[in-house]
Amino acid sequence: MTFARIVFSLVVTLTAAVGCLQPSAFAHFAEGTKVRTILIAEGNGGLVAYVRVPAPLVFSDLVGRAQVDQVPLVSPFLSVETTSTGSRYRLDTHAIQRDSRDFENRLERALVFSQAGLDLPAEITGFVVHAQRPDQDLASLSDAQATLSLPSAGADPVFGEAVIDYALRLTSNDTGGILSIQSGYAPLLPGPGIEIDNHLLDARADPPVSSVAPGQLETPALMDGSRLTTFGHFVYQGMLHILEGLDHVLLVVALALGVGATRKLIFLVTAFTLGHSVTLIATFLGATPSWPWFIPAVETAIAASVLYAAVAAMVRKSGSILVFTGIGLLHGLGFSFVLSDILGRTAPDLIPALLAFNIGIEVGQLIILGVTLTLVYMVRELAKPALNPARFGILAAISILSVWWVVERLGGVVGAV
Template sequence: MSDRMRKILLVCATAFLVVSAVAGQAHFLLNLNVRVFHIEHTSDGLRIFLRVPMPYLVADKTGAPGEDGLPSAAPFTTNAIEDGQVVHFIDLSEFVTDPLGLGQIVETGTVLTAQDTRFPGVVESVSVHRVGEEPGFATLKEAQQSIAQGSTLQVSPPTYVGDVVVDVVVYYPLGYAPSAYTLASLLDPGLPDQEMTANLILDYGSGDPLVFRTRGLMKEPVAVSRSRLAGITTFVWEGVRHILEGIDHVLFVICLVIGARGLHSLLWRVTGFTVGHSVTLSLGFFGYVPSGAWFVPFVETGIALSIIYAAFLAVLADSAEASSGKKVFVITVLMGLLHGLGFSFVLHEILQVTSPNIWQSLLAFNVGVEVGQLAIVLVTWPLLSLFARLGPTPEMSLRVSVAIGCGAVASWWAFERGKSFLELL
């Protein structure tokens, strides 16, 4: 067998394994990828009220397939085959037999450290709910009420694991009341997009509760203290990450920058975008927008079209483009309104309207968006200025090339998102 053939077979085999792994995980796709930690301080320790989607606890605990093609079931689950796919349901009979078992998985996978010492926890309560029917969990009071209410999940009809959230209370007897501690997780369920997990940590020490935000599996410990600045910083960083990781927002800001013919024009554009998205970020987050399923793809389609328009403006002749700085301001405000709605969608995933210090968190997230936007400007503008020194032709060539690239990508997004929007009408 030739080396080339071996390489082809190796690639095919690798692709097969990847596809098989994805297929095997398909039944664990999440309806929710948010974990909420409420930390209650006591005179001698900490009590954690945690809401976590059930797949985070069991997705990595299935066994090898048997003769029937079904893997051995993970704890608190049963298996079946639907349409050729292995699916998993919660096994409420096992939950009744071992009501704290899911909590033990949480306790084993949670690392709470204070003064360089890891403390074990004691599971006090566990309850399970169907996604969409779960009690409120935005505040410590709501979490306590949810725990007191107990499980709301019914035996019939059977419920997919991906449609279940688990509420767990774990008490950590430290022997003293800590002013600072770290929180980390050892859970690694192998779920698609698990690195995008939104973790919200609310600490209820003396004074107002402080809110901390982090993304991912929390393999790296999150430092929690009574520092209000530390809590705010986590939301600022989330805003930065959102705009820098949101390629559509990045392309739009780049088109704004390359379309400016001077610092004055750049200021009008950036300010207009800031005003626009600040307004709808707040309105969208608080629910003052349509709630139909069509609305999200409608906004996303509008964002794609705004990139195309911004790319068009970027290659206009100077006289046409610079006819009025106020006109450009109005245009970018309108475009910013669309992008602000996009920001509000992601903020909904990490924060609830009834969460403590909501305005503080909202403002910090918005500041993070501005910092991310400024970072894009600080990279793009000097590069454009460098080409401008080489003469009008190199500068225009760069401007047109970037605009065409951004417009082409956005055109494909507009097609895909517009199709989704029309399907939902």
């Protein structure tokens, strides 16, 4: 096979494969992220759980069944209305008030709390239905207690936007022991662009310990009050989010292919690290403009930085320390958008979580570099003539994909201006 054919095959194959995995235009800012908050504290001779949950998760078994069977969603606590764009569901507040005990039963069964393999008896002590998520986060026990005194939604809220605050009394003989939390209902199928996260706050510790569990808690999440466990958890989250962020991965791959295992690679990676550490921390702590076009513009610039790194590597121009510091500043903004979804700015142990998340990013970055350089070494040793065509083909595929991202994300900037 000729050099041209090798390159062409690699470009087509890699672009198609990577294109199937490409993130959406705004991969770091999921407007569809739904957050359930669970705060655990000691009280009344046992444990108390305060839960803030998007309404669909309380009906996930019914929603999931309706999705699978392709039938209407039926519940005595839901009503259907016809709009100009179709039909939508609302929570029926009159039905909830009329059959409050049945509604409380559904809330009590939505989560299963257990210790040492035994489920804890749960009794609801109050609930409030909101038309949308309240501005005040559940960052402390006093915040959680105050939520139950907030006014309920007046009119029937839209089902997909409604949020429910409720409190449970848990009977436990070991109030300081490890607590397992799992969904009591079958999961629903999230729509495109919808992500679900769970913010867990253990107020048995002083100050409270926070952690995050993704998904609908089909797998139990554990709360043990350990700050070391929480630190490790956010290290893992940092690793996960750089490895899942395809634009970040491809930037590091392009950098490794452009510089190789040289001293300059260390300098450029260090510059990139310092850059994204600065903006990750500063932006997450509130230094983010509120302009509607800002986030789409950052995402577009991140895609352009991947294109720059790939083209620079193709022409054997690796770039300067200053350039990669600037690229790091851009990617740090992207990381901060992700972190804001999984960790609220009012989290009680915010600084350790930020530090752990940043360490996780570095670990993930080293994994990408290690894998890339190892593969380059193996190809060089086993099939040296194929090394340059393979390298060029990979960089060409990265370039094509990043051009697509730039075009796609520019549409978001234009739409937000």
